[in-house]
Amino acid sequence: MALDYSTLKTLRKNHPAWKLLVADHSPLIAGFVHKIFIAPNRRRMGQADLASALEDYLFTLRETEGQDAFPRRAEAYLDEWASQEKGWLRKFYPQGSDEVHYDLMPWVEKALAWLENLVQSPFIGTESRLMTIFDLLHQMVQGTELDARSRIQSLERQKAEIDAQLARVREGHMDMLDDTALKDRFLLINKTARELLGDFREVEYNFRRLDQKTREQIALWEGSKGTLLENFFGERDVIAESDQGKSFNAFWDLLMSPTRQDELSTLLHKVFELGAVKELSPDMRLKRIHYDWLEAGEQTQRTVAKLSGQLRRYLDDQAFLENRRIMQVIQSIESQGVQIKNNLPGNDFMTIDESSPGVWLPMERPLYTFPVKPVIEEIVSLGDGSDIPSDILHAAVFVDRLKLKGIIRNCLQTQDQVTLEQILEAHPLEQGLAELVTYLSLAGDDEKALFDESRNHRVSWTDKRGVTRGAQFCAVIFNR
Template structure:
């Protein structure tokens, strides 16, 4: 059922949508032109702030006459008297301000200051794409997409076994007919250039839309954290009520169709070591080049890495949200402890008062149970404290010519390291460099070791659990550098460890 769009609701959308506010601005042509060329044209989801700033300086140098429209949209005195570097900084800060939110500024896991377009700006990009590409209507591919979806729905909603068997037999018959035709003629039917370009154009649009949807999911998590922070600052809500409120919001988002759809995607792309998307993309690009098809399919080169990076930002926001809820729970526990301490003090005070008055306790004050062993539990006999990591050490002997890898992995249980983060580093490194085989040294040069030897050991454990194979050289070694005590670097020499994912 399609919801009715009231004038009030539409007015709220128009006021809240950053992209629409930008389209209304006098500076829209020059601002959108720069942002579109920076992100959309280059198939870039994020860029370092320094690169963004230099690009804007170059752009304004080439469009001096249009810059006046940007100045008119900014409430800044004497901006004409600033040098270009200062003006660029002022423009950027205005665009990612809470009032406009055209772009977002944040720090990545390497603590680099980054810039990326907001979900609303991505929707503006899609609108512009549809206008620019309006001369190429992909009717054929769109119709086939609709037909395929209808067939898929019909096949997967039909619970009748006999009907399902008939469908499968028809597919087998069609495949056998196709095989026979190929064997007879020696030729394979393929799409002509028109259909190839049409499908590629449709694929580009859908992949861009998908990236925009991920950006919106990330923004939804951020909105939940904002709501939790506002509730946390309120004196009218207890810690328990805040925790319940946080869990309800978190559960609502994860159980929504949007959240379930993302979880299904992330489950595939984060664990699919075969990297089917990249393999198919490379095959398609090779065919385009071989057949001299006039189409820029470069977006396929970074398709999987772009999807993975966008999805990973959503996962990181999820982790931040989980961490915030954990802190709320910890605060709740501390509040409970204070209440219990006050109750203990009151009981002790009452006991002291009774004893100081010389009161005698007789049998009438107690209940006696014969021949029954009471099951007693004193969970509060020890102070309630946050659990601290207790390090223990043990000696593990490495037998020569034995399974060295399994012996090294035994060290992993000695310490606590976030293996999820290590696993993400492995797959991110593979995607960034478009390789499936690399060494531990290459990986740790990109993602430096910061938790000492235990992190190195944990990496080896993760290799064994999540990679296709691990090779330990008998002839070569490599030096792994790691940081210890936050200020000293050390090196450990290991056999060269090569992983395949």
């Protein structure tokens, strides 16, 4: 986008980030939302808790700025910041709650990032950014090279450099990064990691805007279901196939890899133990930044799930209306049959004993097929040509659903409701994750069971190899 005069004039008039920077109380707004939302990576907050936090923040400011500096109550400030004219906070009712909640809009985070750049940093790193540029350029050039010979030559050069490094290490000459290089790289990591959280908020906003548009279309739709679904999936594909959508999906797939998560945790732990990093007094939240990424990404995925749920409810309503119309037609036919019962037509009219005629077309009868007799051999051949013993087929884990149902019923005999955590404490997992998934499946099929996403439970078990495993899930409540 070109930053010409007309574009900047439009942004100054309409963009919420620019309005925030020129607001009368912009230091109050920026400082408060950074403390409450950005620093702890909080995605949403109830009105009572947020108003209480703002009152405490205003009380501290009034002691230094004077009692007349901020005369209004916290609720009034929150309502103004969430108004359509300002648009800095999103005011909404989350599913399953009757309390108003607030969330930060993505453009506010952009404004705060710009303000952070205004603060003079004690150390400005340039080497790591230059190396990042070189690495990205190499990836782009090598990733688009079609000449096999050129690619081979490039890989050979990399191999030669690695062999030379191995030789130096074997001789006892190891290249070590000094404190300046370590600080340079750590600050770049810290900045990039925090920017990723802001990107999550913007992606979530894009999906939420699509959800709102879909709800409006469903409310006013008078055409066919197929056309509505085609329009919805077309717009969703545009987001998914866009550069932002592809990058987000690739990032999410990489982050969800357990191997990558363990590797990232190990690397962050080692980096925070370095003396040069300790001198920077780093924010300890960076040590668990990948968990913040997971939490922010999960919030985005929940927004996508709401889209699917909205469409499912629409299809269920349409199916109900169509079934109701079919029943009306059938009742109309039956009523007409009763009316002509006592006033039959001429001799061409016939009667049948059944309530409806049965029609069997000759071409609908299937031809005879010989039954297949399976032959189980000792060795099972795979598609890739390798063989495995057939005993593996009998080593599959079988979870008895009836047994687990009996455990749940026994727990409910003495109390009206029981959580899955209480059940697992009394009856520990014997078959690991498969048994836990079966419990969750039973809860999903039970109309009286409840899933409380506001609380999380954790369970651990030891597998056959003696390795301790663990899983975290939302609270599940079984009711009598």
